[in-house]
Amino acid sequence: MDGAAIVRIRELKKDSVNFVLENVDLAFANSLRRVVMADIPSIAIDMVEIDANTTVLPDEFIAHRLGMVPLISANCDDAMRYTRDCTCPAGCPICSIWLQLSVTCTDDRTIDVTSDNLEVVPGPFGMSMSMDDAPEELTKRGPYFGHPVNEPGAQPVLLCKIRKGQELKLRCVARKGIAKEHAKWSPCSAVSFEYDPHNKLRHTTHWFEVDERAEWPLGPNAEEEEAPREDQPFDFNAKPNKFYMEVETDGSLGAQEVIMKGLAELQTKLANLILGIKPDLDMIAGGDGQAAGAWGTDGGNWNASEPAAGGAWGAATAQDATSPAWANTAPPFGGGSSRRGAASPGRAAWSSSPTGGGGGGGWGGAQTGWGSPNRETNGWAT
Numbered sequence: 523m524d525g526a527a528i529v530r531i532r533e534l535k536k537d538s539v540n541f542v543l544e545n546v547d548l549a550f551a552n553s554l555r556r557v558v559m560a561d562i563p564s565i566a567i568d569m570v571e572i573d574a575n576t577t578v579l580p581d582e583f584i585a586h587r588l589g590m591v592p593l594i595s596a597n598c599d600d601a602m603r604y605t606r607d608c609t610c611p612a613g614c615p616i617c618s619i620w621l622q623l624s625v626t627c628t629d630d631r632t633i634d635v636t637s638d639n640l641e642v643v644p645g646p647f648g649m650s651m652s653m654d655d656a657p658e659e660l661t662k663r664g665p666y667f668g669h670p671v672n673e674p675g676a677q678p679v680l681l682c683k684i685r686k687g688q689e690l691k692l693r694c695v696a697r698k699g700i701a702k703e704h705a706k707w708s709p710c711s712a713v714s715f716e717y718d719p720h721n722k723l724r725h726t727t728h729w730f731e732v733d734e735r736a737e738w739p740l741g742p743n744a745e746e747e748e749a750p751r752e753d754q755p756f757d758f759n760a761k762p763n764k765f766y767m768e769v770e771t772d773g774s775l776g777a778q779e780v781i782m783k784g785l786a787e788l789q790t791k792l793a794n795l796i797l798g799i800k801p802d803l804d805m806i807a808g809g810d811g812q813a814a815g816a817w818g819t820d821g822g823n824w825n826a827s828e829p830a831a832g833g834a835w836g837a838a839t840a841q842d843a844t845s846p847a848w849a850n851t852a853p854p855f856g857g858g859s860s861r862r863g864a865a866s867p868g869r870a871a872w873s874s875s876p877t878g879g880g881g882g883g884g885w886g887g888a889q890t891g892w893g894s895p896n897r898e899t900n901g902w903a904t
């Protein structure tokens with residue numbers, strides 16, 4: 523693509539943004555859409571302990587509804603830890619937020635139990651920390667961090683209705699997560715994009731009865747682009763270049779924060795990919811065999827204990843005694859021996875070469891895929 527990407531914001535509200543993205547390709551626009559939907563962390567209720575429930579709804583029903591309640595998650599990237607990354611044994615103020623709800627109906631009429639009835643409480647062990655000795659995560663939180671989203675004038679989220687004599691009493695733990703794990707962690711309620719409003723590229727086939735134009739009226743985005751002439755020939759080389767995106771959040775994060783985080787996340791993903799294949803490129807450029815392999819060099823991720831062992835993805839190219847990928851010092855995949863070359867269950871599953879001499883089958887085999895000597899010719903290394 524020539525030229526830099528251009529972003530023109532058409533409308534920005536607290537919880538929605540409408541913008542035009544230019545000079546990027548379709549794959550990028552779609553990646554941004556997907557990252558924004560699935561990879562931005564937010565906070566949601568993840569565990570519910572029900573003390574009393576005499577309402578008409580079963581416990582599971584209520585727990586599911588609680589999970590879907592949007593909680594204020596601004597800056598949760600820095601202000602909260604994933605429980606799995608935290609050093610605490612079972613939840614602490616850095617990785618968990620505790621809420622409780624206790625409603626009993628004594629009225630003659632039915633009352634609503636809503637997200638307004640949820641209150642944030644200190645942890646079960648009196649773990650509220652003072653701001654002086656607080657870890658840095660806690661200092662980055664806003665005043666209502668973790669509270670249910672409560673816009674002035676907007677209806678709270680209805681959880682259930684209870685009548686006289688009924689009771690709902692429960693405690694919840696909210697945690698940080700991403701929507702790939704569960705949709706309740708998605709900060710977005712809607713993400714859409716449109717391109718080529720005149721369908722010049724013919725990516726869409728319009729089904730119609732009599733008159734295509736009358737039955738497929740143009741949307742507002744059509745004004746942004748020139749309509750095709752009546753006699754204009756179809757340009758089969760044309761590519762979409764202008765994307766009309768709209769992102770709407772559920773209030774847990776602001777629309778602007780979602781887009782900025784989405785771009786940062788995309789960047790991180792690409793950087794990780796580049797890092798993942800880079801040592802491989804060095805090796806082709808003349809690095810010594812001792813450090814062969816991307817993931818498996820000393821201190822590397824998959825095969826740490828023997829620097830001389832070839833690593834995954836790119837092992838057996840022309841270097842001596844590199845063993846196939848995934849398989850050298852067994853621990854990552856299902857245990858067995860820790861000696862390279864020893865037969866272990868993990869090794870057998872991934873590799874056909876029992877001794878690791880010269881590379882056999884599997885991912886790192888001399889003739890296959892990622893580890894092939896043909897890489898120079900197939901465009902991975904130049």
Ligand SMILES: [Zn+2]
Pocket residue numbers: 605608609610612613614615616617618
């Ligand atoms: Zn913790």
